[in-house]
Amino acid sequence: MPVSASDVMQLRARTGVSINECKKALEEADGNEEKAIEILRKRGIATASKKAGRDQSEGLVFIEQSGTKAAVVTLKCETDFVARDSNFQNVGKAIVKALFAGGEAAAKKVADEQVPAAVQKLGENISLGEMQVIEAPIIGVYVHSNSKIGVVVALEGGSVDAARDVAMHGAALNPAYVRPEETDAGALEKEREIWREQLKKEGKPEAIWDKIMLGKEKKFREENALLTQPFVKDPSKTVQGYLGSAKVKTYVRVAVG
Incomplete structure:
Protein backbone atom coordinates (compact mmCIF):
# COMPACT_ATOMS: atom_id res chain seq x y z
CA MET A 1 0.00 0.00 0.00
CA PRO A 2 1.15 3.61 -0.58
CA VAL A 3 2.73 5.27 2.46
CA SER A 4 2.90 8.96 3.29
CA ALA A 5 6.09 10.96 3.50
CA SER A 6 5.33 11.82 7.13
CA ASP A 7 5.08 8.11 8.02
CA VAL A 8 8.42 7.48 6.36
CA MET A 9 10.05 10.38 8.23
CA GLN A 10 8.58 9.22 11.54
CA LEU A 11 9.99 5.72 11.05
CA ARG A 12 13.33 7.21 10.05
CA ALA A 13 13.36 9.31 13.24
CA ARG A 14 12.75 6.19 15.35
CA THR A 15 15.31 3.96 13.63
CA GLY A 16 17.89 6.19 11.95
CA VAL A 17 17.56 4.05 8.81
CA SER A 18 17.65 5.60 5.33
CA ILE A 19 14.46 7.05 3.84
CA ASN A 20 14.47 4.49 1.04
CA GLU A 21 14.73 1.52 3.41
CA CYS A 22 12.03 2.97 5.69
CA LYS A 23 9.69 3.43 2.72
CA LYS A 24 10.22 -0.15 1.53
CA ALA A 25 9.68 -1.56 5.04
CA LEU A 26 6.46 0.42 5.53
CA GLU A 27 5.12 -0.70 2.17
CA GLU A 28 5.92 -4.31 3.03
CA ALA A 29 4.22 -3.87 6.43
CA ASP A 30 1.11 -2.25 4.89
CA GLY A 31 1.84 0.96 6.75
CA ASN A 32 2.18 -0.64 10.20
CA GLU A 33 5.11 1.09 11.88
CA GLU A 34 5.85 -1.62 14.44
CA LYS A 35 5.86 -4.31 11.78
CA ALA A 36 8.12 -2.12 9.66
CA ILE A 37 10.58 -1.86 12.55
CA GLU A 38 10.48 -5.63 12.94
CA ILE A 39 11.23 -6.02 9.22
CA LEU A 40 14.18 -3.64 9.51
CA ARG A 41 15.48 -5.46 12.57
CA LYS A 42 15.30 -8.80 10.77
CA ARG A 43 17.34 -7.28 7.97
CA GLY A 44 19.89 -6.08 10.52
CA ILE A 45 19.43 -2.46 9.51
CA ALA A 46 17.65 -1.11 12.58
CA THR A 47 20.17 -2.72 14.90
CA ALA A 48 22.97 -1.12 12.96
CA SER A 49 21.43 2.31 13.26
CA LYS A 50 21.18 2.04 17.06
CA LYS A 51 24.92 1.48 17.22
CA ALA A 52 25.77 4.19 14.71
CA GLY A 53 26.67 6.82 17.28
CA ALA A 136 51.03 4.33 -11.66
CA PRO A 137 53.71 2.46 -13.65
CA ILE A 138 55.60 1.58 -10.45
CA ILE A 139 53.74 0.91 -7.20
CA GLY A 140 55.02 -0.38 -3.88
CA VAL A 141 52.72 -1.48 -1.07
CA TYR A 142 53.37 -2.13 2.60
CA VAL A 143 50.88 -3.25 5.26
CA HIS A 144 52.19 -3.40 8.82
CA SER A 145 51.98 -6.79 10.55
CA ASN A 146 49.01 -5.68 12.66
CA SER A 147 47.13 -4.46 9.55
CA LYS A 148 46.50 -1.10 11.21
CA ILE A 149 48.89 0.86 8.99
CA GLY A 150 49.05 0.69 5.21
CA VAL A 151 51.16 2.67 2.75
CA VAL A 152 51.18 2.91 -1.03
CA VAL A 153 54.01 4.64 -2.89
CA ALA A 154 53.97 5.36 -6.62
CA LEU A 155 57.26 6.18 -8.31
CA GLU A 156 58.40 7.71 -11.56
CA GLY A 157 61.51 5.67 -12.27
CA GLY A 158 63.07 3.29 -9.79
CA SER A 159 61.70 -0.16 -9.03
CA VAL A 160 58.85 -1.90 -7.24
CA ASP A 161 61.28 -2.98 -4.51
CA ALA A 162 62.38 0.62 -3.99
CA ALA A 163 58.77 1.79 -3.84
CA ARG A 164 57.99 -0.89 -1.26
CA ASP A 165 61.03 0.11 0.81
CA VAL A 166 59.83 3.71 0.85
CA ALA A 167 56.33 2.53 1.79
CA MET A 168 57.85 0.61 4.71
CA HIS A 169 59.74 3.76 5.72
CA GLY A 170 56.50 5.74 5.64
CA ALA A 171 54.78 3.21 7.88
CA ALA A 172 57.61 3.40 10.42
CA LEU A 173 58.32 7.15 10.53
CA ASN A 174 54.97 8.63 9.46
CA PRO A 175 56.20 11.71 7.59
CA ALA A 176 53.65 14.50 7.44
CA TYR A 177 54.62 15.63 3.93
CA VAL A 178 56.45 14.30 0.90
CA ARG A 179 58.67 17.35 0.31
CA PRO A 180 59.96 20.05 2.70
CA GLU A 181 58.26 22.81 0.72
CA GLU A 182 54.87 21.17 1.36
CA THR A 183 55.06 21.86 5.11
CA ASP A 184 51.79 23.30 6.38
CA ALA A 185 52.03 27.04 7.03
CA GLY A 186 49.87 26.80 10.15
CA ALA A 187 52.03 24.07 11.68
CA LEU A 188 55.13 26.08 10.89
CA GLU A 189 53.76 29.22 12.53
CA LYS A 190 52.98 27.28 15.71
CA GLU A 191 56.58 26.08 15.80
CA ARG A 192 57.83 29.64 15.28
CA GLU A 193 55.85 30.78 18.32
CA ILE A 194 57.49 28.05 20.40
CA TRP A 195 60.95 28.92 19.09
CA ARG A 196 60.46 32.60 19.93
CA GLU A 197 59.56 31.72 23.51
CA GLN A 198 62.55 29.39 23.76
CA LEU A 199 64.95 32.04 22.44
CA LYS A 200 63.48 34.61 24.80
CA LYS A 201 63.97 32.32 27.81
CA GLU A 202 67.50 31.48 26.67
CA GLY A 203 68.30 35.18 26.60
CA LYS A 204 69.36 35.21 22.96
CA PRO A 205 69.63 38.71 21.45
CA GLU A 206 66.48 39.46 19.47
CA ALA A 207 68.62 40.70 16.59
CA ILE A 208 69.75 37.14 15.80
CA TRP A 209 66.39 35.40 16.27
CA ASP A 210 65.54 35.41 12.56
CA LYS A 211 68.82 33.74 11.64
CA ILE A 212 68.42 31.06 14.31
CA MET A 213 64.81 30.46 13.36
CA LEU A 214 65.72 29.97 9.70
CA GLY A 215 67.93 27.07 10.76
CA LYS A 216 65.21 25.64 12.99
CA GLU A 217 62.66 25.94 10.19
CA LYS A 218 64.92 24.12 7.73
CA LYS A 219 65.43 21.30 10.23
CA PHE A 220 61.70 21.09 11.01
CA ARG A 221 60.79 20.89 7.33
CA GLU A 222 63.37 18.19 6.63
CA GLU A 223 62.48 16.09 9.68
CA ASN A 224 58.81 15.98 8.70
CA ALA A 225 59.16 15.42 4.95
CA LEU A 226 59.45 11.92 3.50
CA LEU A 227 62.20 12.64 0.99
CA THR A 228 64.54 14.40 3.43
CA GLN A 229 64.18 11.99 6.35
CA PRO A 230 67.07 9.58 7.04
CA PHE A 231 66.10 6.35 5.27
CA VAL A 232 64.97 3.81 7.86
CA LYS A 233 66.97 0.94 6.32
CA ASP A 234 70.14 3.03 5.87
CA PRO A 235 70.18 6.24 7.97
CA SER A 236 73.38 7.39 6.24
CA LYS A 237 71.14 8.34 3.29
CA THR A 238 67.96 10.34 2.98
CA VAL A 239 64.98 8.69 1.31
CA GLN A 240 65.68 10.74 -1.82
CA GLY A 241 69.31 9.68 -1.64
CA TYR A 242 68.19 6.06 -1.57
CA LEU A 243 65.85 6.61 -4.53
CA GLY A 244 68.46 8.37 -6.64
CA SER A 245 66.83 9.83 -9.74
CA ALA A 246 63.44 8.19 -9.06
CA LYS A 247 60.63 10.53 -8.01
CA VAL A 248 57.72 9.96 -5.64
CA LYS A 249 54.54 10.72 -7.56
CA THR A 250 52.01 9.52 -4.98
CA TYR A 251 52.29 8.78 -1.28
CA VAL A 252 49.29 7.44 0.62
CA ARG A 253 49.42 6.41 4.27
CA VAL A 254 46.33 5.29 6.17
CA ALA A 255 46.05 4.11 9.75
CA VAL A 256 43.43 3.02 12.27
CA GLY A 257 43.52 2.51 16.02
Whole structure:
Protein backbone atom coordinates (compact mmCIF):
# COMPACT_ATOMS: atom_id res chain seq x y z
CA MET A 1 0.00 0.00 0.00
CA PRO A 2 1.15 3.61 -0.58
CA VAL A 3 2.73 5.27 2.46
CA SER A 4 2.90 8.96 3.29
CA ALA A 5 6.09 10.96 3.50
CA SER A 6 5.33 11.82 7.13
CA ASP A 7 5.08 8.11 8.02
CA VAL A 8 8.42 7.48 6.36
CA MET A 9 10.05 10.38 8.23
CA GLN A 10 8.58 9.22 11.54
CA LEU A 11 9.99 5.72 11.05
CA ARG A 12 13.33 7.21 10.05
CA ALA A 13 13.36 9.31 13.24
CA ARG A 14 12.75 6.19 15.35
CA THR A 15 15.31 3.96 13.63
CA GLY A 16 17.89 6.19 11.95
CA VAL A 17 17.56 4.05 8.81
CA SER A 18 17.65 5.60 5.33
CA ILE A 19 14.46 7.05 3.84
CA ASN A 20 14.47 4.49 1.04
CA GLU A 21 14.73 1.52 3.41
CA CYS A 22 12.03 2.97 5.69
CA LYS A 23 9.69 3.43 2.72
CA LYS A 24 10.22 -0.15 1.53
CA ALA A 25 9.68 -1.56 5.04
CA LEU A 26 6.46 0.42 5.53
CA GLU A 27 5.12 -0.70 2.17
CA GLU A 28 5.92 -4.31 3.03
CA ALA A 29 4.22 -3.87 6.43
CA ASP A 30 1.11 -2.25 4.89
CA GLY A 31 1.84 0.96 6.75
CA ASN A 32 2.18 -0.64 10.20
CA GLU A 33 5.11 1.09 11.88
CA GLU A 34 5.85 -1.62 14.44
CA LYS A 35 5.86 -4.31 11.78
CA ALA A 36 8.12 -2.12 9.66
CA ILE A 37 10.58 -1.86 12.55
CA GLU A 38 10.48 -5.63 12.94
CA ILE A 39 11.23 -6.02 9.22
CA LEU A 40 14.18 -3.64 9.51
CA ARG A 41 15.48 -5.46 12.57
CA LYS A 42 15.30 -8.80 10.77
CA ARG A 43 17.34 -7.28 7.97
CA GLY A 44 19.89 -6.08 10.52
CA ILE A 45 19.43 -2.46 9.51
CA ALA A 46 17.65 -1.11 12.58
CA THR A 47 20.17 -2.72 14.90
CA ALA A 48 22.97 -1.12 12.96
CA SER A 49 21.43 2.31 13.26
CA LYS A 50 21.18 2.04 17.06
CA LYS A 51 24.92 1.48 17.22
CA ALA A 52 25.77 4.19 14.71
CA GLY A 53 26.67 6.82 17.28
CA ARG A 54 29.23 4.73 19.14
CA ASP A 55 32.95 5.42 18.90
CA GLN A 56 35.01 3.50 16.36
CA SER A 57 38.62 3.74 17.41
CA GLU A 58 39.70 0.36 16.04
CA GLY A 59 39.64 -1.38 12.68
CA LEU A 60 41.94 -2.61 9.94
CA VAL A 61 43.55 -1.48 6.71
CA PHE A 62 42.92 -3.49 3.55
CA ILE A 63 44.98 -3.12 0.37
CA GLU A 64 44.43 -4.86 -2.95
CA GLN A 65 47.27 -4.49 -5.44
CA SER A 66 48.08 -5.95 -8.82
CA GLY A 67 50.61 -4.59 -11.28
CA THR A 68 50.19 -0.86 -11.73
CA LYS A 69 47.08 -0.43 -9.59
CA ALA A 70 46.32 -0.49 -5.87
CA ALA A 71 43.18 0.08 -3.82
CA VAL A 72 43.16 1.07 -0.15
CA VAL A 73 40.28 0.79 2.33
CA THR A 74 39.95 1.30 6.07
CA LEU A 75 37.12 -0.45 7.86
CA LYS A 76 36.39 0.83 11.36
CA CYS A 77 34.94 -0.86 14.44
CA GLU A 78 34.84 -0.35 18.20
CA THR A 79 37.27 -2.99 19.52
CA ASP A 80 40.34 -4.88 18.39
CA PHE A 81 38.51 -8.09 19.28
CA VAL A 82 36.02 -7.52 16.46
CA ALA A 83 38.76 -6.31 14.11
CA ARG A 84 40.37 -9.75 14.48
CA ASP A 85 37.14 -11.59 13.72
CA SER A 86 37.07 -13.33 10.33
CA ASN A 87 33.58 -11.99 9.62
CA PHE A 88 34.83 -8.41 9.94
CA GLN A 89 37.91 -9.15 7.87
CA ASN A 90 35.89 -10.81 5.12
CA VAL A 91 33.77 -7.66 4.79
CA GLY A 92 36.90 -5.51 4.47
CA LYS A 93 38.37 -7.82 1.86
CA ALA A 94 35.15 -7.79 -0.16
CA ILE A 95 34.99 -3.98 -0.09
CA VAL A 96 38.60 -3.46 -1.18
CA LYS A 97 38.22 -6.00 -3.99
CA ALA A 98 35.12 -4.15 -5.18
CA LEU A 99 36.97 -0.83 -5.00
CA PHE A 100 39.85 -2.25 -7.02
CA ALA A 101 37.57 -3.72 -9.67
CA GLY A 102 34.79 -1.16 -9.91
CA GLY A 103 35.68 2.04 -8.05
CA GLU A 104 34.00 3.82 -5.15
CA ALA A 105 30.42 3.18 -6.26
CA ALA A 106 31.04 -0.57 -6.34
CA ALA A 107 32.79 -0.47 -2.95
CA LYS A 108 29.97 1.48 -1.33
CA LYS A 109 27.43 -0.95 -2.76
CA VAL A 110 29.24 -3.90 -1.17
CA ALA A 111 29.54 -1.98 2.11
CA ASP A 112 25.82 -1.19 2.10
CA GLU A 113 25.07 -4.86 1.52
CA GLN A 114 27.50 -6.43 4.00
CA VAL A 115 28.18 -3.98 6.83
CA PRO A 116 24.67 -4.06 8.42
CA ALA A 117 24.77 -7.87 8.59
CA ALA A 118 28.23 -7.73 10.18
CA VAL A 119 26.97 -5.23 12.76
CA GLN A 120 24.08 -7.54 13.57
CA LYS A 121 26.36 -10.55 13.91
CA LEU A 122 29.26 -8.94 15.78
CA GLY A 123 27.31 -6.47 17.91
CA GLU A 124 29.47 -3.43 17.23
CA ASN A 125 29.30 -0.28 15.16
CA ILE A 126 31.18 -0.87 11.90
CA SER A 127 31.67 1.68 9.16
CA LEU A 128 33.62 2.27 6.00
CA GLY A 129 36.48 4.74 6.41
CA GLU A 130 38.95 5.94 3.79
CA MET A 131 38.99 4.70 0.21
CA GLN A 132 41.59 5.43 -2.45
CA VAL A 133 42.66 3.98 -5.78
CA ILE A 134 46.21 4.60 -7.01
CA GLU A 135 47.44 3.87 -10.51
CA ALA A 136 51.03 4.33 -11.66
CA PRO A 137 53.71 2.46 -13.65
CA ILE A 138 55.60 1.58 -10.45
CA ILE A 139 53.74 0.91 -7.20
CA GLY A 140 55.02 -0.38 -3.88
CA VAL A 141 52.72 -1.48 -1.07
CA TYR A 142 53.37 -2.13 2.60
CA VAL A 143 50.88 -3.25 5.26
CA HIS A 144 52.19 -3.40 8.82
CA SER A 145 51.98 -6.79 10.55
CA ASN A 146 49.01 -5.68 12.66
CA SER A 147 47.13 -4.46 9.55
CA LYS A 148 46.50 -1.10 11.21
CA ILE A 149 48.89 0.86 8.99
CA GLY A 150 49.05 0.69 5.21
CA VAL A 151 51.16 2.67 2.75
CA VAL A 152 51.18 2.91 -1.03
CA VAL A 153 54.01 4.64 -2.89
CA ALA A 154 53.97 5.36 -6.62
CA LEU A 155 57.26 6.18 -8.31
CA GLU A 156 58.40 7.71 -11.56
CA GLY A 157 61.51 5.67 -12.27
CA GLY A 158 63.07 3.29 -9.79
CA SER A 159 61.70 -0.16 -9.03
CA VAL A 160 58.85 -1.90 -7.24
CA ASP A 161 61.28 -2.98 -4.51
CA ALA A 162 62.38 0.62 -3.99
CA ALA A 163 58.77 1.79 -3.84
CA ARG A 164 57.99 -0.89 -1.26
CA ASP A 165 61.03 0.11 0.81
CA VAL A 166 59.83 3.71 0.85
CA ALA A 167 56.33 2.53 1.79
CA MET A 168 57.85 0.61 4.71
CA HIS A 169 59.74 3.76 5.72
CA GLY A 170 56.50 5.74 5.64
CA ALA A 171 54.78 3.21 7.88
CA ALA A 172 57.61 3.40 10.42
CA LEU A 173 58.32 7.15 10.53
CA ASN A 174 54.97 8.63 9.46
CA PRO A 175 56.20 11.71 7.59
CA ALA A 176 53.65 14.50 7.44
CA TYR A 177 54.62 15.63 3.93
CA VAL A 178 56.45 14.30 0.90
CA ARG A 179 58.67 17.35 0.31
CA PRO A 180 59.96 20.05 2.70
CA GLU A 181 58.26 22.81 0.72
CA GLU A 182 54.87 21.17 1.36
CA THR A 183 55.06 21.86 5.11
CA ASP A 184 51.79 23.30 6.38
CA ALA A 185 52.03 27.04 7.03
CA GLY A 186 49.87 26.80 10.15
CA ALA A 187 52.03 24.07 11.68
CA LEU A 188 55.13 26.08 10.89
CA GLU A 189 53.76 29.22 12.53
CA LYS A 190 52.98 27.28 15.71
CA GLU A 191 56.58 26.08 15.80
CA ARG A 192 57.83 29.64 15.28
CA GLU A 193 55.85 30.78 18.32
CA ILE A 194 57.49 28.05 20.40
CA TRP A 195 60.95 28.92 19.09
CA ARG A 196 60.46 32.60 19.93
CA GLU A 197 59.56 31.72 23.51
CA GLN A 198 62.55 29.39 23.76
CA LEU A 199 64.95 32.04 22.44
CA LYS A 200 63.48 34.61 24.80
CA LYS A 201 63.97 32.32 27.81
CA GLU A 202 67.50 31.48 26.67
CA GLY A 203 68.30 35.18 26.60
CA LYS A 204 69.36 35.21 22.96
CA PRO A 205 69.63 38.71 21.45
CA GLU A 206 66.48 39.46 19.47
CA ALA A 207 68.62 40.70 16.59
CA ILE A 208 69.75 37.14 15.80
CA TRP A 209 66.39 35.40 16.27
CA ASP A 210 65.54 35.41 12.56
CA LYS A 211 68.82 33.74 11.64
CA ILE A 212 68.42 31.06 14.31
CA MET A 213 64.81 30.46 13.36
CA LEU A 214 65.72 29.97 9.70
CA GLY A 215 67.93 27.07 10.76
CA LYS A 216 65.21 25.64 12.99
CA GLU A 217 62.66 25.94 10.19
CA LYS A 218 64.92 24.12 7.73
CA LYS A 219 65.43 21.30 10.23
CA PHE A 220 61.70 21.09 11.01
CA ARG A 221 60.79 20.89 7.33
CA GLU A 222 63.37 18.19 6.63
CA GLU A 223 62.48 16.09 9.68
CA ASN A 224 58.81 15.98 8.70
CA ALA A 225 59.16 15.42 4.95
CA LEU A 226 59.45 11.92 3.50
CA LEU A 227 62.20 12.64 0.99
CA THR A 228 64.54 14.40 3.43
CA GLN A 229 64.18 11.99 6.35
CA PRO A 230 67.07 9.58 7.04
CA PHE A 231 66.10 6.35 5.27
CA VAL A 232 64.97 3.81 7.86
CA LYS A 233 66.97 0.94 6.32
CA ASP A 234 70.14 3.03 5.87
CA PRO A 235 70.18 6.24 7.97
CA SER A 236 73.38 7.39 6.24
CA LYS A 237 71.14 8.34 3.29
CA THR A 238 67.96 10.34 2.98
CA VAL A 239 64.98 8.69 1.31
CA GLN A 240 65.68 10.74 -1.82
CA GLY A 241 69.31 9.68 -1.64
CA TYR A 242 68.19 6.06 -1.57
CA LEU A 243 65.85 6.61 -4.53
CA GLY A 244 68.46 8.37 -6.64
CA SER A 245 66.83 9.83 -9.74
CA ALA A 246 63.44 8.19 -9.06
CA LYS A 247 60.63 10.53 -8.01
CA VAL A 248 57.72 9.96 -5.64
CA LYS A 249 54.54 10.72 -7.56
CA THR A 250 52.01 9.52 -4.98
CA TYR A 251 52.29 8.78 -1.28
CA VAL A 252 49.29 7.44 0.62
CA ARG A 253 49.42 6.41 4.27
CA VAL A 254 46.33 5.29 6.17
CA ALA A 255 46.05 4.11 9.75
CA VAL A 256 43.43 3.02 12.27
CA GLY A 257 43.52 2.51 16.02
